[in-house]
Amino acid sequence: MNIHLKVVGTLFLLALSIHSFAQKSPLATVTDPYFDLVRSEFKGNEAYETVAFVEQYWRIAGNTGFNNTVFRIAEKLEAAGYVLGENAKDSDRFTYRIETRKMDRPTWEPVTASLKLVGSEGFLLSSETNRNMVYQYSSSADGVKGEVVYIENKEDLSSKDLSGKILFSDKLPYRTLQVAIKEKGAIGVLTYDLPGYLQPEKNITSIQFRSLRYEAEQPAWAIALSFEAKEKLKAELATGKVEVVVNIQTKIYESEELTVVADVRGSDLPLESLVFSAHIQEPGANDNATGVGTQLEMAMLTADLMQKGKLDLKRTLTFLWGDEIISTHRYIEEKEKRAAEINWGISLDMVGENTDVTGGTFLIEKMPDPSAIWTRGEEKHSEWGGEPMTIDQMKPHYLNDFIISTFEEQGKYADWVVKTNPFEGGSDHTPFLHSDIPGLLLWHFTDQFYHTDNDRLDKVSQTTMVNVGTAALVSAYTLLNADVATGGELAELILGKAIARLQIESILSKKAIADGADVTEQKLILETWKDWYMKSLDSISDLSAEADKDLDVSIKVAKRKLEAAYQTMKPAI
Numbered sequence: 001m002n003i004h005l006k007v008v009g010t011l012f013l014l015a016l017s018i019h020s021f022a023q024k025s026p027l028a029t030v031t032d033p034y035f036d037l038v039r040s041e042f043k044g045n046e047a048y049e050t051v052a053f054v055e056q057y058w059r060i061a062g063n064t065g066f067n068n069t070v071f072r073i074a075e076k077l078e079a080a081g082y083v084l085g086e087n088a089k090d091s092d093r094f095t096y097r098i099e100t101r102k103m104d105r106p107t108w109e110p111v112t113a114s115l116k117l118v119g120s121e122g123f124l125l126s127s128e129t130n131r132n133m134v135y136q137y138s139s140s141a142d143g144v145k146g147e148v149v150y151i152e153n154k155e156d157l158s159s160k161d162l163s164g165k166i167l168f169s170d171k172l173p174y175r176t177l178q179v180a181i182k183e184k185g186a187i188g189v190l191t192y193d194l195p196g197y198l199q200p201e202k203n204i205t206s207i208q209f210r211s212l213r214y215e216a217e218q219p220a221w222a223i224a225l226s227f228e229a230k231e232k233l234k235a236e237l238a239t240g241k242v243e244v245v246v247n248i249q250t251k252i253y254e255s256e257e258l259t260v261v262a263d264v265r266g267s268d269l270p271l272e273s274l275v276f277s278a279h280i281q282e283p284g285a286n287d288n289a290t291g292v293g294t295q296l297e298m299a300m301l302t303a304d305l306m307q308k309g310k311l312d313l314k315r316t317l318t319f320l321w322g323d324e325i326i327s328t329h330r331y332i333e334e335k336e337k338r339a340a341e342i343n344w345g346i347s348l349d350m351v352g353e354n355t356d357v358t359g360g361t362f363l364i365e366k367m368p369d370p371s372a373i374w375t376r377g378e379e380k381h382s383e384w385g386g387e388p389m390t391i392d393q394m395k396p397h398y399l400n401d402f403i404i405s406t407f408e409e410q411g412k413y414a415d416w417v418v419k420t421n422p423f424e425g426g427s428d429h430t431p432f433l434h435s436d437i438p439g440l441l442l443w444h445f446t447d448q449f450y451h452t453d454n455d456r457l458d459k460v461s462q463t464t465m466v467n468v469g470t471a472a473l474v475s476a477y478t479l480l481n482a483d484v485a486t487g488g489e490l491a492e493l494i495l496g497k498a499i500a501r502l503q504i505e506s507i508l509s510k511k512a513i514a515d516g517a518d519v520t521e522q523k524l525i526l527e528t529w530k531d532w533y534m535k536s537l538d539s540i541s542d543l544s545a546e547a548d549k550d551l552d553v554s555i556k557v558a559k560r561k562l563e564a565a566y567q568t569m570k571p572a573i
Contacts, residue, residue, distance in 0.1 A: 025405055026492035027478065034474040035409070037310060041301055042473070044466040046076070050293030051352065051460055055285035058131060061323040062107030062255030069280050070258045073296055073321055074098060077262055080300040081307055094303050096262040099337075103257050105214050108137050111249035115190075115223055117236060118145070118243040124229050129205065131283065132224065132453040134248055135174065136211035139219035141248040146187050148233065148242045151177060162186045166244060168237075170230055174212055174222050181220055188246060189222040192230040197383040199448045200227035206452040209283060214252075221248055259322035261331065262299050264306070266315040266340075266480065269545060273316040273340035274476050275331070277428040278348040279324035284455035286360075286447065288324075290352030294465045295319055298473055315480040316340045324349075329431035343542065344399060344479060345432030345439035351468040353444040354461035355417070360444035362464070364404055364420045367395040367433065367440050370528045372422040377508050379422055382445040386424035391528055396535035398490055399438040401497040403475055410471040416464075421445075438539075442468055479543075487543040488554035494540070495558040498533035499565045505529050506569040513573060522573050530566045534559055 025031070053072055057065020077096045078084070085097040113127040113134045125133045149160060151169040154176065163185035167177050170192035180186040194200040194208055204227045212222055223246070225233065236242045266272065276298065278291035299319045305311035318340070320331055332342065353360045363382065366372075371379040372389040404420060411418035432439025449455040478486070509522035537558050544551050 025409070026489040026496075027402075027405070027486070028409075030486055030489065031406060031409065031474055031478055034477045035413070035470070037305065038301070038470045038473050038477075039413075041305065042297065042466055042470050044297065044462040044469070046297040046300060047290070047293040047352070047465040047469065048460070048462040050076075050296050051285055051289040051465075052457055054280070054289035054292055055283075055457055058110055058283040060107060060109070060136065060281045061257045061326075062103050063109040063251075065109065065283075066107075066280050067255075067258055069292060070098060070260055070321070073260050073292070076296055076300060077260075080303045082262055082299075082303060093265045093267075093306070094263075095265070096260060099259040099261065101257045101259075103255060106252045107255040108214070109251050110134050110138075111251060113223070113248045114246075115229070116245045116247075117233075118245060124232060124244070125207075125223065125225065130207050130226060130453050132207040132209040132451075134250065135222040135224060136209065137214040137252070138212065138221040138223075138248060138250055139252070140250050141188065141221045141246045144187060144246040145243060146246075148190065148237065148244055149186075150234075150237055151180075157184070166190060166246070168233060170225075170234075174210065178212070178220065178222075182218065188220070190225055190233070190244075191222060192225040192227070194227065195383075197446045197448065198450065198452060203448060203452070203454060204228040206449065206454045208451045209453070221246070223248075257323060259320070259327045259331075261338075262319040263340075264299075264302055264313060264317040266313050266317075268314040270316050271340050272343050272545075273318050273338075274344045274346070274479055275318045275320060275328075275342055275432075276346050276348060276472070276476070277320045277322075277328045277331075279327070279428060280321055281323050282451070283453075284449075284451065285457050285460050286350045286353050286358070286444065286449070286455050287451060288349050290350060290460055290465060291348035292321060294351050294469045294472075295321065295348050297465075298469050301469075302473065311477065313477065313480045315343070317476060317480055324428060325431055328428045329434075332431055332435050332437065342432070342435075342437050345429065345437050346403075346472065346476075347428035347439070347441045347443075348468070348472070349427045349441060350443045350445070350447065350450075352460045352462075352465040353447060354459055354464065355444065358444065358447040358449055358459050360447035360450075361417060361419050362442075362444050362468070364407060364418070365427075365429065365441035365443060366400045366404075366420055366423055367397055367438060368393055368423040369396070369400060370394065370525065370532055373528070374525050375422055377504060379420075381424060382421050384424050384426065384445055386422055389423065394528075394532055395433060395436075395438070396532045397438045397539045398494050398536050399440060401494055401536070402479075402490060403440060405493060405497075406475045406478070407471040410467055410474070414463075414467050416467045442472065482543045484544055484548050484551045487540045487548075487551045490540050490543070491537060491554045491558040494533065494537055495561055498530075498536075498562050501529055501533070502526065502566060502569055506572060509573045519573070523570070526566070526570065526573065530562065533562060537562070
């Protein structure tokens with residue numbers, strides 16, 4: 001007990017020292033003027049209005065909502081001074097383009113749907129209140145009536161008569177049940193599957209959107225149930241035979257995939273760039289209308305500040321809106337369509353939550369660092385979860401601690417909670433990392449309305465979008481205008497973060513060894529963190545286009561100090 005209290009107390013004192021260090025960030029002289037500039041101008045009105053426009057649509061690539069979002073973005077960019085690329089002059093620094101591509105399958109959108117118990121008043125479900133009830137790529141079903149058969153396990157699929165029946169299961173996924181549609185003549189499927197973090201027994205009307213594979217030759221439909229609907233249906237089945245009437249209207253049609261790319265050309269180093277990416281698809285407000293709207297206001301404000309002579313950018317700033325992961329990956333791979341190399345990539349995904357309502361926390365998902373191998377102490381994964389990584393998967397870079405430090409500064413200013421999570425993947429930051437480009441994710445989790453039809457405008461906070469947009473722009477402006485002096489200050493910042501991390505890990509390892517952990521493993525943890533930060537300090541050299549003696553000296557001095565600190569801690573474990 002005494003050892004535990006001592007460890008907790010020491011960690012608390014370390015946390016205070018880290019907080020104090022953050023208050024005196026060596027980069028404050030660089031970032032503070034940008035904070036003053038952006039805070040006075042970023043109001044969140046455009047971001048919020050865009051969310052209200054976008055979230056009314058059920059969006060996947062190529063459909064009405066997705067395309068109308070693209071057209072709104074283009075209209076707002078033009079109003080802010082961005083010129084369509086094909087009409088731009090060499091002197092135009094603000095340009096945008098809409099890329100069009102043939103899709104390998106038709107697009108889809110829901111129109112209306114209802115599910116009714118035969119003999120009961122009202123609907124069991126209606127798309128008027130449950131916009132996610134119909135599986136993506138479901139075909140239409142006009143007044144289909146059928147008996148519901150409950151499927152508890154795979155054996156039921158082979159032992160029961162399913163011809164002309166509607167299958168219902170809260171045990172098996174759609175892909176298991178669909179075999180009965182193809183082989184046993186079932187006419188449709190009802191499913192229930194909500195993870196515990198969505199609190200379905202509290203949010204009884206929530207439905208998380210689901211998808212089935214599009215097969216033109218074998219059209220099918222499926223409906224996902226809320227907890228409330230599932231319970232009512234099971235209660236009816238307990239009394240005897242149950243029939244339902246299904247009405248579904250959907251549209252499946254050929255379309256094109258659209259992507260918006262807006263560029264602010266750098267004045268001195270236009271062939272180096274930072275890319276912000278926000279995906280349009282998915283039907284929610286927080287996911288990801290907030291990313292779309294926040295990024296749009298960021299692009300508009302940047303143009304306004306530059307046109308008024310309040311800001312200039314040495315390197316190029318790019319804003320990308322498209323289909324999650326797919327559009328970002330393609331932008332990275334299609335080098336012939338962009339002039340600049342990509343130095344940094346940042347994803348905006350679910351960045352506008354009213355956390356008092358959603359329960360989510362603002363998170364910075366870090367590039368892979370040792371916390372994704374050894375997740376301990378204050379580090380923890382979100383409910384999304386992550387697979388343990390290996391040392392050779394690490395991505396050492398200064399971007400982690402630089403972004404965290406900048407966002408924490410905004411957090412202190414605005415009394416806004418900023419936390420981090422080890423790398424998990426699953427959003428637009430992953431294509432950057434797969435291409436060895438420094439990239440991370442700005443998001444919220446755990447959100448009790450994640451991917452459900454209760455993710456609507458009332459769950460969104462304009463204030464949160466202001467905080468995220470402000471810190472994101474200050475981070476971008478600092479990097480885009482960074483020079484050798486910035487690099488020296490960044491080296492000081494990273495050194496401080498590295499020493500604080502080694503102190504914490506040393507204390508955790510001492511406690512682990514006292515509790516019987518392997519000493520060799522604990523030494524490896526400390527060594528891996530040291531090596532990660534050594535390489536992160538080396539990465540600061542990318543702020544100079546050419547080798548620079550002063551920057552090289554700053555990095556070497558910081559590395560020597562880090563090595564010295566490591567040597568004082570190493571023998572202790």
